[in-house]
Amino acid sequence: MPPARKKRKVTKKQARVNGLQNGDHTNGADRSPEDSGADDDGADAGEAEDILQLPVGDDPDSDGGSDDGSGAEETQFPAEKLQKMFTFMLSSTEDRRDFIGQFSQHIDHEDVRRAGLENLSTALTAAAPEPSETLAMNLFSVLKLFRIKKKKKRKAGDDAGAGVAVEAGEHFDSLWLRLLSLPLTPALYRRVLILLPERVLPHLQNPLRLTDFLLSSYQIGGVVSVLSLQGVFYLMQHHNLEYPDFYSKLYSLLEPNALRSPQRARFFHLVDVFLSSGYLPEYLVAAFVKRLSRLALTAPAPAQTMLIRLVCSLMVRHRGLQRMTDDPRGATTLPADPFRAEEADPARCGAADSSLWEIKSLRGHLVPQVGRAASFVERELPQLEHPLDELLETTYDDLMEAELERSCADVALTFHRPEGLLSWKEDRLSTDWKL
């Protein structure tokens, strides 16, 4: 093969990687291992591509030509060629992501987009590949390329956009349902769930058809449950889905290890969104407040600030909950905390009679920010809630940076001279440790 051509391919691949990174930011956490995997097998994928260059023909060379042609006469659109390409992409055995990455440059063309979904669905039915995880991966990669335009544009009279949306609607629905029926790897599952509420559900003709998928994915547990809850929440919000257990499920998902998972920021952002309504019953919010403050008790320091702020925001939204920090009966002694942490039902956990002792205990936390955030139990509630966004992603590193950047005029020193490493004042280190 000519060396120049190979070089060109490499650059294209890089461009794809860059494009992915720029364009798709929703699946930040689980993208990286896959990408690295794609880079690793890049060499043999390239080989395969070279062999299978024929069905695509001289596609890269006819770039300019196809542009001109499509502009001049529409009847000459190479639909069959496109169908062939899709059939190649939807392999049930081999990973075709590199090829799809190359194809992604054509998706900018209006005609490809218009005919794409239809051809894809025909290719899928015609070829009828074996359902496998690889197929699911390939299909997902292709489907991800088709961004449906918003309805607004259709109203504005943009004919091209309207055409795609109207014609493609049915195919879009069926293709996604087909994808969801395929076996999915956990990573792909997460990516699908992330993509669903933002880019798929709003454009489906009948989004309620995904309800079963979402509810069954909730059973998987962990992050997947949270992500599926987001889809369910969308359906409840926009399509009147009746789902009474939603908040009790969310309640059961709030457990200490949720704070230590990599999806912490997304999870708590969603929790904030789910609980943002002022029309939620007070007993329910009280249960969440109590649950969150229990979480805060054992959470790592950066998450603690976020949790406390979230609790504070909930109190601001539901001012009746002030009795949890300021008992109208005055300080009353109770035999134990009326809140039962083991109770799964937020309605019966008795949170409404409890107080926020947990937050009060965190007042003397080591990290000053946490202590300061917790001071809201001693003061008047603020009029506005605190924005949660910048706290969601705080880590120890950020705290460290901030502390190390702080300048100090004169630094305090100790005033007891140590005798040695372990002998110092009334130090207790020497009881447990020796040199």
Next chain:
Amino acid sequence: MAKAKKPVKRAAGQAEKVTSIKTKDGRLNPFEIHFNKQKHSVLGQHLPGERGKPGISKAKALKKRKLTLLRELKTRTKSNEFVDRRIGEKTKGMSAEDRLAARFAAERKKQNKQTLFNLEDNTELTHMGQTLSEIEKYEDPRSDDEGDDALGAEFVKSAHFGGGLLSKGGSEPAQSRKEWIDKMIAESKLRKYEARKALEETLEMTDQLDGGFMEVMKIFTEAKVIRPTRREERERQSSPVPASGESAASAPAPSEDYDQLVRLLTFEPRVGASDRTKTDEEVRREEAARLRQLEEARQQRMRADTEEGGARPAVHRSADDLDDGFVLDSRPQQRLELVGDQLLVTSQAADEPLTNRQAKKRQQKLQKQREAAEEAEGEEGEATSDRPPSVKLPGFKKFSATLRAKLPLDQSRHVADLVTSLAPNLSPANRAQLVTLYEMLLRYLGQCCHRSAGSGNTGEAGCGAVALRALDALVPVVYDLTQQLGDAAHRCWVSWLRDCHAAYRRRRRRLFPRLETLLLLRVCGQLFPSSDRRHPVTMPAMLLLCQLLTECPVRCRRELTAGLFCVSLLAEFTSLSGRLVPETIAFLQGVLYSAVPTERQPALAGHVLLPHQPQGPSAALLHLETNCSESPCDPALSVSSVQSDAPLTDSDRLSCLHVAASLAGQLAERHSALPAAAELFGPLRQLMAAVDVRRYPAILRNKWTACLKTLSAISAEKTTLEKNKKRPKPLRLYEPAIEENFDGRRRRPGSHEKKEHDKLVHKYKRQMRSTIREVRRDNAFVARQKLADIKSRDDERKRKLQALMSSLADQEGDFKRMKRQK
């Protein structure tokens, strides 16, 4: 000039006239008085304008206008006027002759104006035969007054009052009165003559003496014995060169020597009384006071969060406080106390806790004192010794090599010597060198830890122990150097922490750092106060420890001991401030979980927090392999085990469990008073209760039960939260405004200046009103006058016309009569 003066003079004259208008006779017609009736008459009150004389005042005003305004009106369009200035013309009661005489006198005066004080040239005044001009020279100091012509008292007694003739008649009766008088005159003349002669002689002698004295003086001035006058001295200073040449030639002036001596004496340094050496007890007392102050400052820094946020401590206020910001007395109140039998005045100031600012100030003061003391020492050093500027520091390799070659104690001695030789008062460059030395020391400490680890792995336990001993011995030296460097040390540590953190982050896998980081973090806690609310060094250090505990999984002995060491460090750092670190509790939960027997683990798995795993090999890390109830248990873990990669043995497990239990007990004890302590330590209690202690040795079992007891002693009892109630705002009650000196008059409020200003404004308004009124009346007067003028002119015209017409009628009549007669 004369013209310009005219109207002024005239106006003055008229004004005088106007003011002197008076009623013709002092008595008033009672019908002319008008009374302003009062609605309520107050006894003894006198109001202005109670009664008025309208007729009189109107007449007065009219007269005044006639004299001033009318006159002006009449001369309004006229630029000149004749003024009669003949002397005596207007003076009433002056006869024509007097007038003539006065005019003549004035004429004479005018003519003699130039020679009014000119005495004639040829007349010359004399005194005792000498012209006054001669006398005025006053050349002769001798006064003629000296010859006193006053008669002697004896003579007066004998000769006056007719006594002379009568008393002495008996002795010389032959003399007649004339003879007697002649004789007396002759005696008198003789006496005067003698006196004059004596005077002349005296004068002559004085002259002679003066001459002699001048000659003697000439000798003195030539020898320059006399102290020069100021002017001479000034002249000499202004031209120093010839003068100095002169003085060098001649002997040194005695006055200069004297002055020098005096100056020497005045500026001689006087030796003050030196401080006496302090006794041991005093030194101890001062040290104790210093420590107390530092401790107060530390506690202040520890409690700083009340200032940052949170409710401020309620300041006591009386229930009667009016919220008007009035403080009775902010100074420390003195109170009387009964001590024994006597009353004593005590002040409360000493017991009050310091405010934050005071503490800061105190800290600064102490620091300043320290610096001042250092400077003073430095000055002394400079004054006493002239040492070479600085000692050259070796490079790090050489430095560590020399240190490594020595025994631990010698190492610390060597470094201490190096520090002394680099004292900053010896050379200003030494400070920078000290900082370099500090950095090298930190590096060397890290190296020591590293070496101890390396030898531990290879099995040379001795070498590792030596390295750790060296570290142990160097800590006091590092402490001293830190005290000396202060801020620079802080910067070193911050950069060290930054490096540590970066090194930790760089690794993909989260692993506990090695001993060189952990032990230096310990040293860091010894050098900087960890109890501060937010210390620039210890705060990041503690955050780093928390991060390690949260992120690093525990899978082997090294990680387990490192984690336990981190927990110990955090517990130690927060021991004074008593702050809560949930990460330590979470970590201990994970550790204790791995000691729970496998069959009981699933029920407790919910208490295991990531990164600890509820399943797998790491969940059984602390399961004993054999029954150790009889085997010995070392209650203390070795620091060096943090480094070693050796597998866990049962004795290690026992030590780890002991340390973990001790830490759990320590934390539970410290935080048992927290409102959520039961929730916080509940999992720990459950985990510890689930552990099978029968296989543990007695020491550990005792520790375990003691710890469990502490944990279960935490009561689940709760008191509901209540915020500090805001004080209800009291109704504003006003004090009755009691005036000290009540005189029945209401005074306007405000300062003296304001009152004066108001008074002036009031006056101005009144004046303005009256002026406007006057102007209006003037206008009315002028209009009336003009109308009167017009009327009178009209009348005149009519009268003339009538006269004319009547004369014409007469003529006509006459003419007709003559015609008829014809």
